[in-house]
Amino acid sequence: MSTALLEDAAAALEALGTMWRIRLFEEAVEDLYGRGMMHGTMHLSIGEEAIPTGTCLNLVEGDQITSTHRGHGHCIARGADLGRMMAELLAKDNGYCRGRGGSMHIADVATGNLGANGIVAGGVPIAAGAGLTNQLTGNGKVAVCFHGDGAVGEGAWHEALTLASMWDLPVVFVCENNQYGMSMSAKSAFKVDLSAKAAGYGIPGETVDGNDVVAVAEATARAIDRARAGEGPSFIEAVTYRWRGHSKSDKNRYRSKEEIAEWKGRDPIAAFAHRLLESGLVDQAQLDAAQSAARDAIRESVVFGTKGEDPDPAALLDAVYAPSAVDATDTRLQEASR
Amino acid sequence: MSMREMTYSEAIREAMALAMTADERVFLMGEDVGLYGGAFGVENDLIDRFGAERVRDTTISELGIVGMGVGAAVTGMRPIVEIQFSDFTAQAMDQIANQAAKLHFMVGGQATVPLVIRAPGGSGTGAAAQHSQSLEAWFTCIPGLKVVMPSNATDAAELLLAALEDPNPVIVLEHKLLYKQSFEVPETFAVGRLGVGRIEREGSDLTIVATGVEVQRALEAAEQLAADGISAEVIDPRTLKPLDLPLIVSSVVKTGRALLVQESVRFGGFMGEISASIVESEAFGHLQAPVRRLCGLDVPIPYNPDLEKAAVPQVGDIVREATALVREW
Structure with a gap:
C-alpha cells in the first residue's frame, strides 16, 4: 500500500490532499477562533499531519481508530465530512456531536472513528477493547490507537498494552511523539526512546520520522498487516513536532523560538511535495491543484458550519441516555429518570 | 408460580x-x-x-x-x-x-x-x-x-x-x-426492569426506604416493630438511577413518615437525595414528622467486628429510629 505513495500519482496526491485538508482545516479553525466566532479551546496538530495521513491510508472499512484531544487530523484522515466537523467546532446542531462535544470529543463512528478524547490515554484501553471485539467476532478488522507521548506516562496506557499484549489483540498503538506533554519534554520524562518500551510488553516497537508520510505509511502498514494476520499488537513511535502551543493558553515558555523555527523547516507537507516533484511523479500544477482543492473544501466546510442551526437546550435531558426498550414503553419510568 | x-x-x-x-x-x-x-x-x-x-x-x-x-x-x-x-x-x-x-x-x-x-x-x-x-x-x-x-x-x-x-x-x-x-x-428468571422499585412489605405508620443489605435489616426491623404495634412499609428502590420516585412519594403520602436507611455514609449520601425529593414533592404536605436518615457513620469501615457493626445501621438501630419517629411525632 504505502510504497504506492512514491509510485502511484493518484495515491500520492490523495495523501497530499489529506495533509492539506488537515492543515487548512486547522488554520481556518484558528482564524475563526481569533475572530471570536469559535469558543472554548482547541488543540492544533499543525506540523503533525503526516502521522494520521500515513496511518489511515492503510485502513479499510470497519477498522476502528481512537483519537486524542489533538484529534482533527485523525478525523479528517479517516474520512470524516469536513462540513459536519466544522459545524461541530462551531457548536452547531448539524455537527457530528450536535454541538455537545466540540473539538475534544469529535467522532465519526460511521467511519470507525470512536472519538477524540479529553482525557490523556482515555482512548488507549478503548482501542484495545475494540481490538477485543475484532478478535472475538473474527471480523478481520484492526483498531488503531492514536495517542501522544504524554499518554505513555498514564496507567491506562500501561494497562491497555499489558492486556492487548497478553491476548494478542489486533491493535496498533501509534504514538505521536510531538515531544511535549503540554510543557513536559518527552526527552526529560522518558529515559529511553518510547519505542523501546514496547519490548517490556513483548510486542514490536519501532521509531519512525513522523514528518515523513511515506515512512509512517510503511511502518503502520507492517503493523496493521501483522495485527490483521492475528499476530498481535505493535507500537509505533512517530516523532514529530507541534508548531502551535498546547492549547490557546500556551505562552511557549518551555521551548525556544529557534527550536520551533527548526521544526517548521521540516514541514511534512512541503517535504512530501518536494519529494514527489523531484521524483517526477507529479508536476507543480498537480501539487497546486491538490492544495487548492483542499482550500475549496475547507471554505465550503466553513460555509456549511456557519449556516448550521444552534442546538435546542430543550433536547439536552433526552441526550444523556440512549433510549432502552423499557423506557420507550413506560412513561412513568421516563419521568422517574429525569 | x-x-x-x-x-x-x-x-x-x-x-x-x-x-x-x-x-x-x-x-x-x-x-x-x-x-x-x-x-x-x-x-x-x-x-x-x-x-x-x-x-x-x-x-x-x-x-x-x-x-x-x-x-x-x-x-x-x-x-x-x-x-x-x-x-x-x-x-x-x-x-x-x-x-x-x-x-x-x-x-x-x-x-x-x-x-x-x-x-x-x-x-x-x-x-x-x-x-x-x-x-x-x-x-x-x-x-x-x-x-x-x-x-x-x-x-x-x-x-x-x-x-x-x-x-x-x-x-x-x-x-x-x-x-x-x-x-x-x-423457576425461571425473567428480564427485570430498571427504574422500578418495590414495596417489600406494606404498612401504614411509616415508610422505610432501604437499599442493599439494609433492605433485609429493615424487613427484620419491621417484624419487630409490628410486634410493638407499629406498622412499617418497607420500600426497596432496587435501581438508584433511574429512581422510582413516584413509588416512594406515594408511600410517604400514605404513611406521613419517612425513615431512610443506607449502609453508606450519611454526608453526601444517596438518602439525602431521596430526602430532598420527598420534601420537594406532594408528600411534603402529608408529612407528620421530619424525614429522618439512618446511615453509616462518617468513618472508614473499621476492622474490629464490633466497631464494624457500629459503623453501619443494624436491625436494632432501625427499630429504635422508627419507633422514635412514630412515637415522638
Missing part, C-alpha cells in the same frame, strides 16, 4: 449463563473470574461451560479492563466487567465516569455503550477500610450511568439481565454479605 431455593451468587451466575447462552455478544472479564471461579465464587464453573474466550481472566488492571469493556461495548459486544471489590472502582474511575458514562452524550448519540459493570460492595466481612465501602453515591451523580443495588437473589439475576438489555452503561452494586444467602427464586 413454583419457586426454588438459590443463593444470591448462584442467581447471578445463572443469569450470566442465561445471557451468554442467549446472546453470543455477551462475555465476562475480570480478575480471577475464570480459573479461580471468582473471588467470591460467583463465577464458579462458568469458564468450563463457556470457555476462556468468554470468561476472561484479566491482569490486575481495573482501569484497563473497564476501558476495554467500553471499547468492546461501543463496537457491538455486550461485555460484563467484574470489579472484584467495588472499592477498586477508584482505580477505574476515568473509564467509568469520563468515558463509559459520557460517550453517548459527547458524540451526539452516534454511539452507545451497553456495558455492565458488576462490583460487590458493603461491610460485614472484616475486610476493613479498602474492601468494605458502599460507594453508590459516587455513581449516582454521574449523568449517563445507571445504578442498580439488588437486595435479593431474584433481583440480582433479573436486574442483571435488564442491565444487559440496556443500551447504556449500568453498574450493579452487589453486596458481599448476600452472596452466600439463600433466597426463594422463581
